[in-house]
Amino acid sequence: MKLTRLCIYPKDVQRITGKSEKASRRLLHRIxxxxxxxxHQFITTDEFASHTGIKEELVLQYITD
Known part of the structure; x- marks a missing residue:
C-alpha cells in the first residue's frame, strides 16, 4: 500500500475543484x-472529503507529493 499525505493544501484544492488559489484558501478556511x-491546524483529506461531498478515494487521486 502506498502512503500518501494526510493533509490537504490550497494547491490540492485547486487541482480538485479548478478554483483559483485564493478561492481554495477561502474554502480551507471555511472548513x-x-x-x-x-x-495552525491542518485539514485532513478525510475532513475535506466529508465537507465537500467528494469521495476520499477521488481526493487522494489528485494529491501529489
Whole structure:
C-alpha cells in the first residue's frame, strides 16, 4: 500500500475543484471554521472529503507529493 499525505493544501484544492488559489484558501478556511480548528491546524483529506461531498478515494487521486 502506498502512503500518501494526510493533509490537504490550497494547491490540492485547486487541482480538485479548478478554483483559483485564493478561492481554495477561502474554502480551507471555511472548513477549519466549521470544524472548530485553530489557524495552525491542518485539514485532513478525510475532513475535506466529508465537507465537500467528494469521495476520499477521488481526493487522494489528485494529491501529489
Amino acid at each position: 477549519k471554521a466549521s470544524l472548530g480548528k485553530q489557524e
